[in-house]
Amino acid sequence: MDDLARPDFEFVQAYRELTITNRRLGGVRAIERFLPKHGMTVLDVAAGGCDVGEALVKSRNCRVVSLDLNPRGLKLADRTIPVTGDAIQLPFADGSFDAVICSLFFHHLADSDCVRVLCEMWRVARRMVIVNDLHRTRIAHASIRILSALFSRSSMFRNDAPASVRRAFRPSELAAIARQAGVAARVVRSFPYRLVLVAAK
Secondary structure (H helix, E strand, O other): OOOOOOOHHHHHHHHHHHHHHHHHOOHHHHHHOOOOOEEEEEEEEOOOOOHHHHHHHHHOEEEEEEEEOOHHHHOOOOOOEEEEOEOOEOOOOOOOEEEEEEEOOHHHOOHHHHHHHHHHHHHHEEEEEEEEEEEOOHHHHHHHHHHHHHHOOOHHHHHHHHHHHHOOEOHHHHHHHHHHHOOOOEEEEEOOOEEEEEEEO
16 A cells, blocks of 8 residues: 555555454544544544544544645545645644544654654644554564455555555564654553554654
């Protein structure tokens, strides 16, 4: 999914299956656990197909801006506000949003870029930052390989899902990124195979 030269239909298929995965395998829940229910303005960084932000608007009284460098997924925004932009240099002023969230993006980056993105998220957040990513374990890797082989119709998803777990984090690694960014955060496990970095101002 990092190859933006791939045809549109491949991204549409992959976004559709990511939406199902986030809904059924705890991706949305990992954010909802820590996000207050009322009156929040939220920036979803690297929003992909916008499914997490769309789910939050349905379950909470919040306003969500979905930001991504790839405009294909932003076309799927319905209740959220789509913005094309770079996570490493967010096009917003300091403290523009109550909460800044990010789902399944950090494992696509080198650690140094994770630090840069987290610094940017912290800069534009007024109240809190939430980073939701995968927990790298052998069981998680085996599980997603089996599930994607059995149920996925998207070649992009079948390739990306196991690779994502291999590139994902252990709790200490995600905590180390927060320390390098100068952000006081805790890292929490979320069922079944998610790690959530939570930082409050």
